Amino acid sequence: MTSKLKTVTIPKGIPGTITLLQKGVRIHAIEGMSIREFMTEAIGLSADYAEKRVRAIFVNSSPVDDIDGVKIKDQDIISLSGALPGICGIAMSRDTVISGFRSDISARTSDAVRQGNAIITVKLFNLVASESGALLLEKGVIVDSVDVLEALKENSPSEINSKSGSILLKI
Secondary structure, eight states: OOGGGGGEEOTOOOHHHHHHHHHHHHEETTOBBBBBHHIIIIIOOOHHHHHHTTOOETTTEEOOOOOTTOOOOOTTTEEEOOOOHHHHHHHSSSSSSTGGGTTTTTTTOOOOOSSEEEEEEEEOOOOHHHHHHHHHHHHHHEEEEHHHHHHGGGSSSSTTTTTSSSEEEEE
């Protein structure tokens, strides 16, 4: 799929990239990967960073506690964040003393095996976006041109317009 997309390169650190990462970008992964494998293999985060800095993880709006047991599937939306503020942040972050109170809404573990390609929407927030966004953009992300134009505004690449469709965006 990415071979058919127009590749557009932007400068590193361009204003608006955090906004784009918060809205969500699409990347290729392997269906059945655990959340931990997704963070380290598909995104490229170090194992230590994924374990210690990524404190709140959501799959399709459900909080994740078990990053080894929850597996991804095609079309999932995965949100990654550092620590979230307040009592809600504590409740939604993984491995907290009160995370058990939200077990009814938490993502479920799966015994799915790695098989087939998946397109995953990734949303990065707060320190994860600022510290790891460039890593994701270096690999290349699939985005709709209208989202790029909206997020980057006057910093948008001149070679795209609102009718360009999906593109492969890289730094």
